[in-house]
Amino acid sequence: MAVLVTGGAGYIGSHTCVELLNAGYDVVVADNLSNSSEVSLQRVEQITGKPVAFYRADVRDASKLDEIFERHDIRQVIHFAGFKAVGESVAKPLMYYRNNLDSTIGLCEAMLRHKVGELVFSSSATVYSPGNTMPLSETSSTGNCTHPYGWTKFMCEEIIMDVVRAHKGFSAALLRYFNPVGAHPSGLIGEDPSGIPNNLMPFISQTAVGRRKELSVFGDDYDTPDGTGVRDYLHVVDLAKGHVSAIRYLDDHDGVHIFNLGTGRGTSVLEMVRTFEKVNHVPVPYRITDRRPGDLATVYADPSKSNRELHWKTELDLEDMCCDSWNWQSSNPNGYES
Numbered sequence: 001m002a003v004l005v006t007g008g009a010g011y012i013g014s015h016t017c018v019e020l021l022n023a024g025y026d027v028v029v030a031d032n033l034s035n036s037s038e039v040s041l042q043r044v045e046q047i048t049g050k051p052v053a054f055y056r057a058d059v060r061d062a063s064k065l066d067e068i069f070e071r072h073d074i075r076q077v078i079h080f081a082g083f084k085a086v087g088e089s090v091a092k093p094l095m096y097y098r099n100n101l102d103s104t105i106g107l108c109e110a111m112l113r114h115k116v117g118e119l120v121f122s123s124s125a126t127v128y129s130p131g132n133t134m135p136l137s138e139t140s141s142t143g144n145c146t147h148p149y150g151w152t153k154f155m156c157e158e159i160i161m162d163v164v165r166a167h168k169g170f171s172a173a174l175l176r177y178f179n180p181v182g183a184h185p186s187g188l189i190g191e192d193p194s195g196i197p198n199n200l201m202p203f204i205s206q207t208a209v210g211r212r213k214e215l216s217v218f219g220d221d222y223d224t225p226d227g228t229g230v231r232d233y234l235h236v237v238d239l240a241k242g243h244v245s246a247i248r249y250l251d252d253h254d255g256v257h258i259f260n261l262g263t264g265r266g267t268s269v270l271e272m273v274r275t276f277e278k279v280n281h282v283p284v285p286y287r288i289t290d291r292r293p294g295d296l297a298t299v300y301a302d303p304s305k306s307n308r309e310l311h312w313k314t315e316l317d318l319e320d321m322c323c324d325s326w327n328w329q330s331s332n333p334n335g336y337e338s
Helices: 011-022 036-046 062-071 086-091 092-113 148-165 200-209 236-250 269-280 303-312 318-331
Strands: 002-008 025-033 053-056 073-078 118-126 171-177 179-181 215-218 234-235 256-260 285-288
Touching: 002 011, 002 062, 011 025, 011 036, 011 053, 011 236, 025 062, 025 118, 025 215, 036 053, 053 062, 073 236, 086 092, 092 148, 118 148, 118 179, 118 236, 148 171, 148 256, 171 236, 179 200, 179 236, 200 215, 200 269, 200 318, 215 269, 234 236, 234 318, 236 256, 236 303, 256 303
Parallel strands: 002 025, 002 073, 025 053, 073 118, 118 171, 171 256, 179 234, 215 285
Antiparallel strands: none
C-alpha cells in the first residue's frame, strides 16, 4: 500500500514524506516542480534510507494521474499541490483559481476512477472569516476570505465535501493549518521559496545569512503586546506528523473531518526575531514599514480537537523552530541550488 503525495517535493510535502516513510508507508510523489526541487526528495531518501517513487507531473494531467494510479497500489492521497502566495494570488487571481481548483477536481476524479477513497487535504486558516474571536476553532465562521488564495482553499474544501456527500466510501480530512516554520533537524530539507519570500521565517533566515539586506516588519501599531502582528507558528515537523495522524484517522472514520493544526499560542513578529537572534547568535536587521492591507492583529488556533481526536499535538517550541530554520539556511545559503 502506498500514499500518493501531490506536491510532495515542496516544503511541507517533503517533510511529510519523511514522516510517512518513517511510519512505514510507501510514498509516491507527483510534483511538477513549479515551486520545488527534486533535490528535496533525494534528501528525503538520504534522511530515511528509503526510496520515493517520483513522477514529474502536473496533477491537472488526467492521463498522467491514471498512469500513477495504475502503476502503484495507492490507498490514500495527501494533496499539497497548489499555488500558495497570498500577494501573487491578488495580482494573478485567475491563475490561482484555475490551478488550485482544477488540480483538486482532477485529483478527486482520478481517485473515483481508481476507487481510492481516502483524501487528506492541505487547507489553511485563511478560510476563516475576519471578525472571529480568538482562538479559532473548527466551528468558527468561514468565508469572506480576504484574498484569492484563501478563497481557493475555501472552494476546494467545498468541492471535497460535496464529493464525500455524493460518493459513499469517499472520506476526507481537511487540515487547516496556521503558520508552518522550521526545517528538518538534519538541515537537509527546509523552506526554499522562489524569489522574495512571502512568509516571515524564510525572510528572517535569508536576512541573517546575508541574502536580504533587512526584514520588513509590516506595522508596529497593532493592539498586541509589542505592536506587531501575532500568529500561531508551528514546527513543520510537527505539522508533517499531523498528516500521518490524519491518514491513520481516516482508516477508521468515514465522512468529512476538519482539524486545526496549530500550537494554540500566538507569537509576535518581533518575538520571533528576538528568539531567532538569541538562539542562533546572529543579528537580524529589520525595518518597520506600513501595515499590509487585510492583515489582522492576532490569529491563533484552538487545536484541542486535533489533540483529542487525532492524538496529535505539537512537541517542538519556538526555539526549536528558530534553531532548525537557521541550521537549514546556514547549511544551504542558496537553498537547494547550493
